[in-house]
Amino acid sequence: MHLSMRLAARFPSLALTEAFDFSRHTTIGCGGRAEVAAMPSSPMQAAALLSFLKREKIAHCILGTGANVLPADGLFRGVVVRTCLMRTLRAEGSTLVADAGVTGGALLSFAARCSVGGFEPLSGIPMSVGGAVAMNAGVRDLYIGARVRSVLAFDGERLVLLDGAACGFSQKDSLFRREKIAVLRVWLEGRYSDAASIRIRACEYRRRRRCLPKGRSMGCAFVNPQGCSAGALIEGCGLKGARVGGAFVSREHANFIINDGGSAQDVAALAAFVRERVSAETGICLREEFCRLP
Numbered sequence: 001m002h003l004s005m006r007l008a009a010r011f012p013s014l015a016l017t018e019a020f021d022f023s024r025h026t027t028i029g030c031g032g033r034a035e036v037a038a039m040p041s042s043p044m045q046a047a048a049l050l051s052f053l054k055r056e057k058i059a060h061c062i063l064g065t066g067a068n069v070l071p072a073d074g075l076f077r078g079v080v081v082r083t084c085l086m087r088t089l090r091a092e093g094s095t096l097v098a099d100a101g102v103t104g105g106a107l108l109s110f111a112a113r114c115s116v117g118g119f120e121p122l123s124g125i126p127m128s129v130g131g132a133v134a135m136n137a138g139v140r141d142l143y144i145g146a147r148v149r150s151v152l153a154f155d156g157e158r159l160v161l162l163d164g165a166a167c168g169f170s171q172k173d174s175l176f177r178r179e180k181i182a183v184l185r186v187w188l189e190g191r192y193s194d195a196a197s198i199r200i201r202a203c204e205y206r207r208r209r210r211c212l213p214k215g216r217s218m219g220c221a222f223v224n225p226q227g228c229s230a231g232a233l234i235e236g237c238g239l240k241g242a243r244v245g246g247a248f249v250s251r252e253h254a255n256f257i258i259n260d261g262g263s264a265q266d267v268a269a270l271a272a273f274v275r276e277r278v279s280a281e282t283g284i285c286l287r288e289e290f291c292r293l294p
């Protein structure tokens with residue numbers, strides 16, 4: 001039976017898209033198609049779906065807003081589990097409780113409405129809460145892991161409630177990314193502040209981001225090695241403007257790979273070339289920040 005029919009038979013209320021086009025749902029704008037995308041509307045439905053996919057040995061991957069992924073070219077014979085319909089968001093005092101698909105924009109404006117501050121440095125980062133927690137996203141002033149009180153996750157077998165310390169956050173990394181554990185709901189600890197100053201701070205963080213390169217990218221391509229900047233290393237190797245097919249290293253910020261109509265293969269080949277050159281010239285091995293899908 002066709003995969004989408006199997007899913008529809010097992011989960012009649014589950015939203016499904018056939019021939020899901022990665023290039024239309026990722027900021028890098030390339031990659032092929034997946035046989036089907038499934039969009040659970042709650043953590044419970046997501047857990048039931050993930051459990052079914054595991055039990056039936058159906059290949060699958062999780063996609064948030066697609067701001068930090070490089071999807072492969074060609075056809076993925078499996079299911080993309082999208083979190084975009086898991087959008088429940090509420091406040092419990094100064095703690096925000098957000099389902100995995102809540103976007104950064106929704107989180108920040110809700111926080112301001114509830115006079116809950118402490119998240120402003122995340123303003124303007126393209127993200128879902130689940131993707132941000134998996135990636136420990138943030139900027140120098142705040143990485144989201146520092147605000148995580150607990151996470152409801154599905155570890156492939158069962159639902160688990162992990163406290164912040166158990167999430168294994170490190171630089172642009174977490175237990176969820178390393179072990180491919182699905183983040184379903186997150187409790188984020190804020191602090192009371194007045195709405196006007198929250199908005200002013202958020203606006204200032206958004207303003208600082210205006211200098212980021214335009215064009216389709218995954219944000220920074222490589223994690224900063226201890227004590228130095230990946231962008232400075234890449235620039236130092238003379239790689240600004242280096243190109244493979246439609247992918248090139250931004251001239252504005254050397255740690256951004258921009259896709260101008262290229263394929264995932266172009267982006268991957270350019271990333272590999274940059275890593276090799278930096279390693280050969282500096283002895284430093286850059287780690288990719290973006291995630292390859294599936």
Ligand SMILES: Cc1cc2nc3c(=O)[nH]c(=O)nc-3n(C[C@H](O)[C@H](O)[C@H](O)COP(=O)(O)OP(=O)(O)OC[C@H]3O[C@@H](n4cnc5c(N)ncnc54)[C@H](O)[C@@H]3O)c2cc1C
Pocket residue numbers: 027061062063064065066067068069083100125126127128129130131132133134135136137138139176177180181182183184212217218219220291292
């Ligand atoms: C222009 C631009 C600027 C950026 N600036 C920054 C920045 O300043 N700081 C920063 O940290 N990042 C930045 N990024 C990268 C990106 O915004 C973050 O990594 C963000 O957290 C990605 O969230 P997402 O929902 O898009 O995740 P996706 O890209 O959809 O997924 C990323 C990874 O997380 C996994 N994942 C997604 N959802 C879940 C879930 N619910 N449970 C488990 N795993 C999941 C995916 O499988 C994938 O491996 C930038 C990206 C762009 C395009």
